Amino acid sequence: MAGFFKKIFSFGKKEVVEERIDETAPLPPIKWDALEALKPAAEQTVPEFLKRDEPEAEAAPSVEPASAPPVEAEAEPQPEEPKPEPTPTIPPAPEPIVPSEPEPLPEPEPIEEPAPETPAEPPAPEEIPTPPVVPEPAPEPQPQEVPPAPAEPEIAPPRPETQPEPAPAEVPTPPAEVPAETPAPEIPPAEVLPPVRQPAPIDPEPLRAEIAPEIEAAATLEPPLKEEVAPASIAEPVLQPVVEPSPAAPEPEAPPAEIPPPIRQPAPVETQPVRAEIAPEPEAIPAPQPAPQPKTAPVPGKVTVTRKVEQKAEPQKAPEPVQRRSWFQRMKDGLARSSRELTGNIAGVFTKRKLDEDTLQDLEDVLIRADLGMETALRVTDALAASRYGKDVSDTEVRAIMAAEVEKVLTHVAMPLELDLSHKPHVILVVGVNGTGKTTTIGKLAAKLTDGGLSVMLAAGDTFRAAAIEQLKIWGERTKSPVIASKLGADAAGLAYDAFERAREAGSDVLIIDTAGRLQNKTELMAELEKIVRVLGKLDPEAPHTVLQTVDATTGQNALNQVEIFRNVAGVNGLVMTKLDGTARGGILVAIAAKHKLPVYFIGVGEQVDDLEPFSASEFARAIAGVA
Numbered sequence: 001m002a003g004f005f006k007k008i009f010s011f012g013k014k015e016v017v018e019e020r021i022d023e024t025a026p027l028p029p030i031k032w033d034a035l036e037a038l039k040p041a042a043e044q045t046v047p048e049f050l051k052r053d054e055p056e057a058e059a060a061p062s063v064e065p066a067s068a069p070p071v072e073a074e075a076e077p078q079p080e081e082p083k084p085e086p087t088p089t090i091p092p093a094p095e096p097i098v099p100s101e102p103e104p105l106p107e108p109e110p111i112e113e114p115a116p117e118t119p120a121e122p123p124a125p126e127e128i129p130t131p132p133v134v135p136e137p138a139p140e141p142q143p144q145e146v147p148p149a150p151a152e153p154e155i156a157p158p159r160p161e162t163q164p165e166p167a168p169a170e171v172p173t174p175p176a177e178v179p180a181e182t183p184a185p186e187i188p189p190a191e192v193l194p195p196v197r198q199p200a201p202i203d204p205e206p207l208r209a210e211i212a213p214e215i216e217a218a219a220t221l222e223p224p225l226k227e228e229v230a231p232a233s234i235a236e237p238v239l240q241p242v243v244e245p246s247p248a249a250p251e252p253e254a255p256p257a258e259i260p261p262p263i264r265q266p267a268p269v270e271t272q273p274v275r276a277e278i279a280p281e282p283e284a285i286p287a288p289q290p291a292p293q294p295k296t297a298p299v300p301g302k303v304t305v306t307r308k309v310e311q312k313a314e315p316q317k318a319p320e321p322v323q324r325r326s327w328f329q330r331m332k333d334g335l336a337r338s339s340r341e342l343t344g345n346i347a348g349v350f351t352k353r354k355l356d357e358d359t360l361q362d363l364e365d366v367l368i369r370a371d372l373g374m375e376t377a378l379r380v381t382d383a384l385a386a387s388r389y390g391k392d393v394s395d396t397e398v399r400a401i402m403a404a405e406v407e408k409v410l411t412h413v414a415m416p417l418e419l420d421l422s423h424k425p426h427v428i429l430v431v432g433v434n435g436t437g438k439t440t441t442i443g444k445l446a447a448k449l450t451d452g453g454l455s456v457m458l459a460a461g462d463t464f465r466a467a468a469i470e471q472l473k474i475w476g477e478r479t480k481s482p483v484i485a486s487k488l489g490a491d492a493a494g495l496a497y498d499a500f501e502r503a504r505e506a507g508s509d510v511l512i513i514d515t516a517g518r519l520q521n522k523t524e525l526m527a528e529l530e531k532i533v534r535v536l537g538k539l540d541p542e543a544p545h546t547v548l549q550t551v552d553a554t555t556g557q558n559a560l561n562q563v564e565i566f567r568n569v570a571g572v573n574g575l576v577m578t579k580l581d582g583t584a585r586g587g588i589l590v591a592i593a594a595k596h597k598l599p600v601y602f603i604g605v606g607e608q609v610d611d612l613e614p615f616s617a618s619e620f621a622r623a624i625a626g627v628a
């Protein structure tokens, strides 16, 4: 078999190459040496080729080195010696190539060499260069081979030469063509040939498959290079499209397997629509195309901007009007806990019971536990007994009587804050235990005053806490009111004095002075407050004109003591009940009012600037009694 193969290959090449070889006659001797040195065992076959090559031309030897090795490889490679043999064939190849025409042959050889080295599938990338090499020899032999009918079989030999080398297993394929002449023994290889030839183009296919996205572009180039030349010529064009659509590179993995086959046929049509789709879709596919994104930035930019604008505009405008509630409703909601507890207990006392001493005592206990105070509790029970004693009484009737009596108590303290603007400025000193809402109340009040057209100046008299100073500055910014502050730990009285002068110089209508509320050191606190009042009196004997104390409604009965202390030390002449929202002890306001009879100017039911409202005895009484 090996002998036949060699002869056939040599003949086919001889005929084709003879005319070319005439130009390079000196090469024959070189082949002798190379062949002999390379394969001593193949000397038997070598002489045959040599005899024929010498007379006809150099082309024969050039063909032989390529064909000879495979022939031997066939006999030996089948056992497993293909690896050592391909290497010897390589050196002779360059020598015959030296002439000029055989150059195409040596080129495919070096290219094929890497292929056998990587017999596995990975050689795919290496096979890519092979196709480009094939076209070079192809055009040349074609003119020569075309005239004879065997042009195709002749073209095949060069390919089998290239093919057997890339895959040692395919080495027998070249002989497959031989069977064409000897059909009987070679039938199996003949069948093998077609698949073998196809695999050669198939090898580049996997490469295309990997570069699936680019294959489309390559397909456009295929039409001119249809048939066999396609793979060789495709190699170069494939690289070009690969570079261009590289952004689509990430996608090839999944689609390539399916795409490759159909892509070749509709190649020209597919490439265009694909590009067209990519162009308009940069928005939807921004991730896969990192580079083009910045170029298409305007589109996503517009989208994001519109979304942000809508989101900001809608939520801000929509909820605001919805949250707007009447002051009474907000106060009622704030006192809901206090009211529920109180009314619930009242209902429990008067369920299916006639009003007697026991029920009156139980009601008195309920009102006292609700922080309304002893005085207010007695007022309610006395009023109820006077009209309903010995009769069935519903909790609704009890709550109505309670609301009326509470209102009577609060009416005397529910007074509006009056500012004597004959004083420039009208000085408001705000005192109270720390955490009761002094600074917050100052901010809320400043907002009301500035909204009313008054000029306000703020003084950060709580020099013990940096946070208090900063908090007041924030309120100053909100209300556009200047804030006079000093270093941390500075003398509060000195600051108050300076602020008074500054406000007077500025012509401010109102000066609101914040103070510390450290009850931990009562003596020191008292001394500080007394000093502030004394210093302010030096500038204006009537200053401070208003001394507001903030009372935290959540503190319960302790608020009574706090008012007692600050009233005596700082001369408190007005109250602001804070944190009435969410507390169950709102009744303390009634107790404070009944005991101290101090004006309650405002109540706070929240932390927002609008959560400070003038105190209304009727509304508060109805709210806490649960009367609509």
Ligand SMILES: Nc1nc2c(ncn2[C@@H]2O[C@H](COP(=O)(O)OP(=O)(O)OP(=O)(O)O)[C@@H](O)[C@H]2O)c(=O)[nH]1
Residues within 6 Å of the ligand: 432, 433, 434, 435, 436, 437, 438, 439, 440, 441, 462, 465, 468, 515, 516, 517, 550, 578, 579, 580, 581, 603, 604, 605, 606, 607, 611
């Ligand atoms: N829920 C509610 N919280 C309030 C109210 N008034 C004030 N607060 C909050 O109570 C906390 C204390 O308020 P401040 O204004 O710092 O009290 P302060 O008396 O100045 O405290 P010091 O600076 O430590 O003396 C803050 O978190 C306020 O937001 C109110 O009416 N309702």
